[in-house]
Amino acid sequence: MKKLKIGIIGVGRLGYEHACNIANRVPGSELVAICDGNFARAKEVAEELGVTAVYSDPKEMCANPEVEAVAIVTNTASHVEMIQIAMDAGKHVFCEKPLADTVEKCKEAEKIIESHPELIFMLGFMRRYDHSYQVAKQKMENGDIGDVILVRCYSQDPISIIQGTLEYAPRSGGQFIDMSIHDIDLIRWLTGSEPKKLWAIGGCFEFKQYKDWDDGDNVSCLMQCENDAMAFFFAGRAAAHGSHVETEIVGTRGTLRIAGVPASSMVEVMSEHGVCRECYQDFVTRWHDAYITEMEEFCDCVAKGRQGSPNVYDGTASTNIAFRCKESFLKNELLTLE
Ligand SMILES: NC(=O)c1ccc[n+]([C@@H]2O[C@H](COP(=O)([O-])OP(=O)(O)OC[C@H]3O[C@@H](n4cnc5c(N)ncnc54)[C@H](O)[C@@H]3O)[C@@H](O)[C@H]2O)c1
Structure with missing residues (x-):
């Protein structure tokens, strides 16, 4: 099976869990890059998971041609900016809930995603x-x-x-x-x-x-x-x-x-x-399997070229x-x- 090469932005409370899943628990994915504004944290997680491409700047990570898709697990206020950076660089996007911290930003996200129909987007409502x-x-x-x-x-x-x-x-x-x-x-x-x-x-x-x-x-x-x-x-x-x-x-x-x-x-x-x-x-223990299943679904969406669910409109609503x-x-x- 061809593995989806994913870079993650944000390895805090939940990002660490997603990073471990992408690296070790989701058969269709490979963790190839880690970015966190807290570079020491990014390096620590990268060392643990054997990832060599480590960044503090999301734009630099998204410029890495090896990265095919990006998992966004930063604070909610930055999600839409991260979607823009990732999609402008031609990457598929998995973004944690909520889509944004304002409805206006959700509408911006809709426009960004609509302007990239060739890229897959999925929102992380893991329940x-x-x-x-x-x-x-x-x-x-x-x-x-x-x-x-x-x-x-x-x-x-x-x-x-x-x-x-x-x-x-x-x-x-x-x-x-x-x-x-x-x-x-x-x-x-x-x-x-x-x-x-x-x-x-x-x-x-x-x-x-x-x-x-x-x-x-x-x-x-x-x-x-x-x-x-x-x-x-x-x-x-x-x-x-x-x-x-x-x-x-x-x-x-x-x-x-x-x-x-x-x-x-x-x-x-x-x-x-x-x-x-x-x-x-x-919550990480309660939803452990659901976080893995949703990431498997994201990889399958990219492999088959179908859009993810929940989508950006679920995020806005x-x-x-x-x-x-x-x-x-x-x-x-x-x-x-x-
Ligand atoms: N689905 C769920 O069950 C669930 C559970 C917890 C959190 N979340 C969501 O996940 C997101 C992250 O939550 P968390 O609890 O992991 O937060 P957190 O504060 O623990 O971690 C966020 C990480 O992102 C990094 N970061 C923030 N802005 C950045 C930027 N511009 N560039 C690079 N790195 C940046 C921070 O340094 C930090 O390490 C939130 O949107 C939250 O709503 C979802």
Whole structure:
């Protein structure tokens, strides 16, 4: 099998995981270059993974003719600039979610990608590539639960990693754009519809510093979709038990529930405290396989010359909805979507 030669930009929390996957776990890919503005970090990861082409400047990396495709895992605010640099240099692009930190930048990304129809683009909403979500989607497509009535989503980071969560918070873009955008993408994907009305609420229940970023540590939102399906999401940063991502789809003929108990294994621990299931303590562990599967899909898209899914328009739509959620949260008002 011909391997896709990928260069990665950004090897921080998630970029390191993608770099390891591209180098060692995705059969169709080869990691040929690493770039990070923090050059010491780039060198450290390159040494570990045996990569010799190391950069601090994304333009220099994209000028390397060996690089066929670029994985963008930098901070959200720089994604569109990185897409422009990579596509101008003729590289296929895998870009992490969210597409951008403003809707205007998302529209710029659409123009850049439309002007390069010969290049493949895929956005990294990895939950769509998680095995359980794929099984659920297949069952919905088979008609097993009838028509969708409600999609209910929980996404919580664990208290055990709160120090890292708080350090990341100022550059995250806030709960709705950073965390809830995964659920917004799932709601669009699972209902097959767009929200037409939404009301977001929340607050700073434990970590008051989120107020300084016009944010809440716990937020939620109720939506009505164009096809009248209902949706609800809740996002929190400090769940006592672990990393909890749960989704329920209620249909006219049945219900699907994904990861109601976010257990890290099938082991039940019985002790003087009762029966205990231990939970995932970080997102990288929970989505380990999904990150690999989505990168396999990206390589397959490039090999077969078909565009990736989710695409740039999914990126714009989810970003737009996330910003309307934030506006609704700040105004405490029910809003409609244009
Ligand atoms: N899909 C998911 O589950 C998931 C999870 C975490 C993060 N993310 C997304 O991944 C992206 C990165 O998040 P993270 O948590 O890894 O952030 P991070 O801050 O840990 O890492 C970002 C890295 O990019 C580098 N960087 C930033 N701007 C750069 C530039 N202009 N040129 C070169 N290098 C640059 C930084 O030095 C840093 O090492 C974000 O967009 C985030 O939303 C997605």
